[in-house]
Amino acid sequence: MSRVGLCPSTFAVSSTLRACARIVDKIGGRVVHGQAYKYGLCTCVYVQTSLVDLYSKLGDMGTAQKAFDEIVDKNVVSWNAMISGFVDCGRIESARGYFDKMPQKNNISWMAMISGYSKCGDVESANVLFSKLPKKDLLSFNAMISCLVKNSKPKEALQLFDQMLKHHVDIQPDKLTLVSVISACSQLGDLRFGSWIESYMKSIKVERDDHLCTALIDLYAKCGNVQKASELFNSLEKKDVVAYSAMILGFGINSKIDEATKLFKSMVDARIPPNSATFTGLLTGYCHAGLVEEGYKCFAMMKDHKLTPSTDHYATMVDLLARAGRLKEAYEMITSMPMQPHTGVWGALLLACKVHNNAQLGEIAAKHCLELEPETTAYYSLLADIYASVGKWGEARNLRKVVKEKKLRNLPGSSWMESTT
Template sequence: MELVLEFSVHNQVVMFIGEADQVVNNALLGFYVDTSCLDEVLKVFEVMPQRNVVSWNTLIAGLAGQDRPSETLGAFRVMQGEGMGFSWVTLTTALPVCAQLTALHSGKDTHGFDRMHNRDLTSWNTMLAGYSINGQINEAWALFDEMIRSSIKPDGITFVVLLSGCSHSGLTSQGQRLFNAMEDYGEQPSLEHYACLVDILGRSGKLEEALNVAENIPMRPSGSIWGSLLNSCRLHGNVPLAEIVAKRLFQIEPNNPGNYVMLSNIYANAGMWEDVKRVREMMAMTRIKKDVGCSWIQIKHKIHTFVAGGSTNFRRSAEYIKIWNELSNAIKDLGYIPNTSVVLHDVNEDMKATWVCEHSERLAAVAALINTGAGMPIRITKNLRVCVDCHSWMKAVSKVTKRLIVLRDTNRFHHFQNGTCSCKDYW
């Protein structure tokens, strides 16, 4: 009904006003962004005789909201090319998109200033999040101490950031103490904080304690809490608990493919192929599809996308074959051996080895090696968690190429350099 009304309003504007002025056109853009009618946003924007910062901000927000990061940054560059300038709204929309694509150069161009004279709580939380997601938990704790000394009162986001950092760094006792200290700062734990605590306990192998927390939360547990516990069951190979947790998840999030895939992976790791088949049949019956692994890199000002098992023409190119063979020989000499256990299908070892080599982040890394100068850092974004074997492969490649490789997956940033990773193999 809302959408019909908005189209009707647009028609009335055309009929009674004729050529709308800038204010009316901006309002129409806002209408269509709010209702996710991106095609209409583009049409209105294209015919506008005059555009101001508000017009561009609305277009950029519409593209970002529809998960079209490359086009979002493209619109921002055109905006700057036309000498339009920008506002804080522009920056707060464009910078997260740069982060999503690990587009460092675009982010720096967008940022354009180096020092903050006034730091509010958002500034502190942003810095804490940056340290935490990049595996620099000690720096995060030092900054938190400085924040407290500066009389800045932490909020719920502060604690989510630090608790998450503890979880991904294996700081179990420190994370528990922080959770218990929240009330000292006037903060009551929310579902997000409980999810972090469950993750902290589960990742460290304290699965029974994690289950006890999940079952006794003073509010209705969310999918994120049970999903965190299911992931811990995967990490520690606890099939019986995984089945209990998965049943809860299927009730809360019946259409989330990640839950089915994780349970299937747990069965596969245990060699329970009949159960793997059963879960996949459940997915087929309910038409739930697994997310395809994708990775992105930025070369100059263009974003390149790679899909697991795809990019056939690229993999057949002479450049790719040359670099791939050189890398394979060099990392083999380092002692790298493919870990085919990450291929969770009941196929022979040769097929598993082939599939592992076609993971999207590897294709992106080779493309970056081909298209960037020696010594330049490589930055990759992936839509799924990096697997154990690709993690080992990236470490080896960083050593033989003497390149810094920064890989952002769904959990964190991994900084591979000289054969090691910033996550210390705990992610």
């Protein structure tokens, strides 16, 4: 239907529905839908597509699906709305079903699916989809590189970036690409490659904005160059919560807790609400400094800022208590957690049990670690060392025999192991 064939009422209704979708206005959207139905406008493809978009944005996929099914001539926009809606709701299989049925795929639908798999941690499916993409462009590379970085696969992200540069010379990276690549370098602690990225940015005349500077702050801080990170932080035109959190974490992991707390105070004074990452940085600083009581106060302060501690916050607190030899308190904190502890939590306790020769809690921690990751060598080895330290030589030998017989894999890099180095 051409623009000329649209009556003003259908055009106005469609536009208003799209506006409601943009601002996620549930009440307004339903009112407009009711008016459209009253005046018999819901048979217009533009109105129908706008309804699909609206209810997808609202997360009401049942109503979105009903509106979609009523469209006789479905277009790319309506298909993409359904796919994106299911992705945003975390229903990746439903999204994939619509993606597979879609007659003609454009890049938006491919990107939505890759993003969806990224959110649910299914990197393999995202990679398979990416490999099948008929024509790869900058958007698709950005989506896949970002997927790898967000799912802690920095080496693979850098390899894909290198592949893009070598085999797709017509594609020039943009700021989004470089932010992801710098983040990959941060995860690896690879300052050399990060420095090359800075030079590369200059060669392709990409100007550093606050987003790129924040990524570089994170990189330099995690690689130990706090002075360079501070210089970049001070050069920012606008300091937001992401920049503050990156710098606070940088101070924290480099045992500069005084600087971290001062910066946190400056952030609060500037009326910038802290987020979960901010408190991760502070707690990490207290952990490295061994300041248990300050850590407790910081942990409790999260509620004052209407933040709920995550599993990682608990893991840092457990690590702090365990390092200080307060193993019973660490165990009590684990048992009081409102969510299921992951191996980072139990692993921190297990490692501390080795340091402090506590076989009783060491057995408990190892049991939980092995239930979660039964084929990881390090847990068996740590428990064997604990048994040996308290004279339980038979138990130690048996565990080492199990490791040898099963030829279990070595422990991959994990936060609780890295935090002790």
